[in-house]
Amino acid sequence: MTEHAAKSSVRTLRVPENYRGLVACAILFGVMAILTRDVAAAGNLRSIGSSVVPLFLLALGQMTVMISGGIDLSVTGTMALVSVAGAVVMRETGSAFAGVTAMLTAGAGVGMLNGGAVAWLRLPPFMVTLTSQMFLSGMAVWAVQSKNIGGLPAGFMGLGKEVPIAAGAAVVCGIVGHLLLRRSVWGRQLFAAGFNAETARFSGLPVPWVRIRSYVASGLLAAVAAVILTARLETGSPVLGQRMLLDVIGAAVLGGVSLRGGRGHVLWVLGGALFFAILDNALNLLGLSHFRIMMVKGGVILAAAALDAWRIKAR
Amino acid sequence: MKRLLDHASLLLLALAVLVFGLMEPRFWSWNNLTNLLTQSSSAMVAATGMTFVLLTAGVDLSLGAIMFLCAAVAGKLALAGHPVGLCVAAMLVCGAMCGAVNASAIVWLRVLPFVVTLATLYLGRGLALSVTETRAMNLPEAFLTFGRPACAIAIAAAVVIAAEVTLRVTVYGRHLYALGAGRRIAEYAGLPARRLTFSVYVVCGACAGLAALLTLGQLGAVSPKFGENREFTAIAAAVLGGTSLFGGRGGVFPGAVLGALLMQSIESGLVMVNADPYLYPMIMAAAIFAAVLLDARRRATQDGHYRE
Amino acid sequence: MNRFCRSFLLLPLLLSACNDSGPQKPKIGVAFETLQTEFWVAGFDAIKAECAKAGYEAVEAVADGDANRQLEQVQNFITRKVDGIILVPKDANTCLPMIKAANDAGIPISLFNRPSAQTDAKSVAVVADNFALTKETVLYMIGEAKKTGQKHHAMVIMGDLGDMNAIGRRDGFDAAVKEAGEGVIEVVSRVPSEWNQEKAQAGVTNALQANPAISFIFTSSDFLLPSIVSALKAAGKYHKSGGPGHVILGGFDGDATAWQMLQDGYLDATGVQDVYFEARKCVEAVHEMKAGKTLPALIQDPGFVIHRDNMKEKAAQMWGAQIKK
Numbered sequence: 001m002t003e004h005a006a007k008s009s010v011r012t013l014r015v016p017e018n019y020r021g022l023v024a025c026a027i028l029f030g031v032m033a034i035l036t037r038d039v040a041a042a043g044n045l046r047s048i049g050s051s052v053v054p055l056f057l058l059a060l061g062q063m064t065v066m067i068s069g070g071i072d073l074s075v076t077g078t079m080a081l082v083s084v085a086g087a088v089v090m091r092e093t094g095s096a097f098a099g100v101t102a103m104l105t106a107g108a109g110v111g112m113l114n115g116g117a118v119a120w121l122r123l124p125p126f127m128v129t130l131t132s133q134m135f136l137s138g139m140a141v142w143a144v145q146s147k148n149i150g151g152l153p154a155g156f157m158g159l160g161k162e163v164p165i166a167a168g169a170a171v172v173c174g175i176v177g178h179l180l181l182r183r184s185v186w187g188r189q190l191f192a193a194g195f196n197a198e199t200a201r202f203s204g205l206p207v208p209w210v211r212i213r214s215y216v217a218s219g220l221l222a223a224v225a226a227v228i229l230t231a232r233l234e235t236g237s238p239v240l241g242q243r244m245l246l247d248v249i250g251a252a253v254l255g256g257v258s259l260r261g262g263r264g265h266v267l268w269v270l271g272g273a274l275f276f277a278i279l280d281n282a283l284n285l286l287g288l289s290h291f292r293i294m295m296v297k298g299g300v301i302l303a304a305a306a307l308d309a310w311r312i313k314a315r
Numbered sequence: 316m317k318r319l320l321d322h323a324s325l326l327l328l329a330l331a332v333l334v335f336g337l338m339e340p341r342f343w344s345w346n347n348l349t350n351l352l353t354q355s356s357s358a359m360v361a362a363t364g365m366t367f368v369l370l371t372a373g374v375d376l377s378l379g380a381i382m383f384l385c386a387a388v389a390g391k392l393a394l395a396g397h398p399v400g401l402c403v404a405a406m407l408v409c410g411a412m413c414g415a416v417n418a419s420a421i422v423w424l425r426v427l428p429f430v431v432t433l434a435t436l437y438l439g440r441g442l443a444l445s446v447t448e449t450r451a452m453n454l455p456e457a458f459l460t461f462g463r464p465a466c467a468i469a470i471a472a473a474v475v476i477a478a479e480v481t482l483r484v485t486v487y488g489r490h491l492y493a494l495g496a497g498r499r500i501a502e503y504a505g506l507p508a509r510r511l512t513f514s515v516y517v518v519c520g521a522c523a524g525l526a527a528l529l530t531l532g533q534l535g536a537v538s539p540k541f542g543e544n545r546e547f548t549a550i551a552a553a554v555l556g557g558t559s560l561f562g563g564r565g566g567v568f569p570g571a572v573l574g575a576l577l578m579q580s581i582e583s584g585l586v587m588v589n590a591d592p593y594l595y596p597m598i599m600a601a602a603i604f605a606a607v608l609l610d611a612r613r614r615a616t617q618d619g620h621y622r623e
Numbered sequence: 624m625n626r627f628c629r630s631f632l633l634l635p636l637l638l639s640a641c642n643d644s645g646p647q648k649p650k651i652g653v654a655f656e657t658l659q660t661e662f663w664v665a666g667f668d669a670i671k672a673e674c675a676k677a678g679y680e681a682v683e684a685v686a687d688g689d690a691n692r693q694l695e696q697v698q699n700f701i702t703r704k705v706d707g708i709i710l711v712p713k714d715a716n717t718c719l720p721m722i723k724a725a726n727d728a729g730i731p732i733s734l735f736n737r738p739s740a741q742t743d744a745k746s747v748a749v750v751a752d753n754f755a756l757t758k759e760t761v762l763y764m765i766g767e768a769k770k771t772g773q774k775h776h777a778m779v780i781m782g783d784l785g786d787m788n789a790i791g792r793r794d795g796f797d798a799a800v801k802e803a804g805e806g807v808i809e810v811v812s813r814v815p816s817e818w819n820q821e822k823a824q825a826g827v828t829n830a831l832q833a834n835p836a837i838s839f840i841f842t843s844s845d846f847l848l849p850s851i852v853s854a855l856k857a858a859g860k861y862h863k864s865g866g867p868g869h870v871i872l873g874g875f876d877g878d879a880t881a882w883q884m885l886q887d888g889y890l891d892a893t894g895v896q897d898v899y900f901e902a903r904k905c906v907e908a909v910h911e912m913k914a915g916k917t918l919p920a921l922i923q924d925p926g927f928v929i930h931r932d933n934m935k936e937k938a939a940q941m942w943g944a945q946i947k948k
Contacts, residue, residue: 138596298437
């Protein structure tokens, strides 16, 4: 994050790398607010807040996996299974606590399986998580025979309804994630393994465990996102967040996380997720249909990636 | 043992055919086998296109979206009264053009294929939904001829043979393998890397258009979910057939064809033996996983170490 | 963080301080789950026409099968301070928070064609009696089957089981078979389509492969008919009624494809939902709730079964026959 002296004339405009995404979000928000006042309404800010939280959590997990050089395509399948499992547990026991515990455990378990296959069986992450995606969403649908499970305990539903609780969970996860990534041994090992796995192994790093931990983190975060979404929809659903996979990867990529591994920061992911959330919300308020919004998202990803590639070349 | 592992997918296919046939003899009937080939024709063509891209260590996540767009364009033209021939030509042109868009961004903007095709996936689906106004379109009956066994199998066979010949016999094919095996080295050796990379995405796009035609032939209609997830099944089929995600290894025949047939026979077999439909995705996922696992074991014993 | 960044981050705070929306024409937010069938398209157009008649501007949103997106769209309607919401729920449970959000904001909400699950939240659902209508349709089909004097192997194509309507239709089918199908009908195949054409087509094709003797098919929605026709043609079983090898075919909804097939003699019967009635009642309900009236939670769309014997008289009421292709 050093400033280049050659660009002294525009030094005041240099934004520290980590905050670029958030600045872009603020600019976007500003532009949108000019186009439609509704964007800035208090109720709408809450809407944006509630829709960014699950996306941020999932993208955070995705980034963790990407830093180690992998990818996790199974996050939406994990969410579906977790949602359904939690709903069943809560219906049987009537306890929100039991439900949430079951959900988090299930998410971590899925992460273990993914990580194990990638690290111990030495299988390509793309294929492993692709098959687990198919398996998990199939299992979720099979477990409830396509039916949703309603009638969840009131205590649980409060988790998703009140934006402060969901946002609080996101903030906690973000802070913990940042500390683990940047201030802990685990984090350093993760970056090392992603940067150059062979060298890391020769240096004595337990690369398989590093990888497994990243998938467990992804699974766990997917579970937290599932808790929030399930509570928000008041339903255990086997198709929870089906369309979110693209947005999750898109948000991570938009935020600047490299698919080749070795780079990533919590704020980047926040920037990417927030950008998508504001885009979705504002364009919706402006009356754009969801498919036009899809096209805009695609254009944004392409533009951001092209800008990034151009910047790297220009340096 | 190594020889066995070499042909993991072929073994699994033989196993599937055997087991399903024993459980339900009608599986072995000529009628059913023809059906199998017909139903997997679209997947074969899609997997063939994807193989070209995978050989260069790239990926095309927008395959399903391109299929949808081509189908939407054809549907609109057909319902406006244009002849079927024109619609088919339009589909191929549309597919190739989408592939060219991908190729341009990858080659000239120097963006990773994963990211480019992710973006074009969004763009393509959004555009197609906009063309169809998110409504389903029922196409004229003429399109159903492409779903007939003779026609579908003939088209798929033609594509597969053309692709296989190109890959194995021509200089272009050899260059593709070289490019995938090591990009830097290939460039130093004087290979026209950019042109090669550009071409494979155009080929993949055109194959997507053809695959869309074959699917249209069977469904007779375009719905908002057309082509959804087809890129993943194409990748799975290619990988099951022995194509590496990292480039330089694989093929169309038996490769992609084998992968597509394996996936389709599992699907059809499960229906024939009246298995619980809710179990299909899980069994399919398990089968793909098994094939990937066997393939990795083979490469591990062969190379001695696992390439990341 | 330098000054420039800080000032940019203040921008959203400044802007949230000023927010206003001036006087506009009264709006009704229309949130549909999908437009992928002729029924939904017809419903959408009918609702928009009714809104215009009642002096409202219709604001559209289509969720394309995603409940989460639908929730966000409803929340956006609330932000835009619409005067009413007409919702087609993705399923009976996920619409509950949407209804509650509308209640909290004091915006009247009515449900088009699909009911919600049991709840205290206030809304008006305009639905057809899927169970009774399906049962009546299938009973007619069984009557036709009995006329042939043979035993029939039957296939039923079910809808998405998260949709109460699909469950009602499945139960109606089973009830009819139980009541009148003894000795005549044997159900050999149940295809779950999840309201997806590709799944339906694959399921029907493979079921015909496994049971070539199937001669009685009921589909939970007419929009799946093209897939069924394609599969029947491939199996060489697509024949008009009156001729040999005719497969007794029945559906639900009453769309234009069904009307055409009924006229041509391929389709035997279909249960028709009155789209215009339902649309009108939805808009009326929102209008009346806004004026303060309390309405029953459920308004029944009578619907009727159309078949070859009453085709001529009932054509005028069938929306599929009214739509010109």
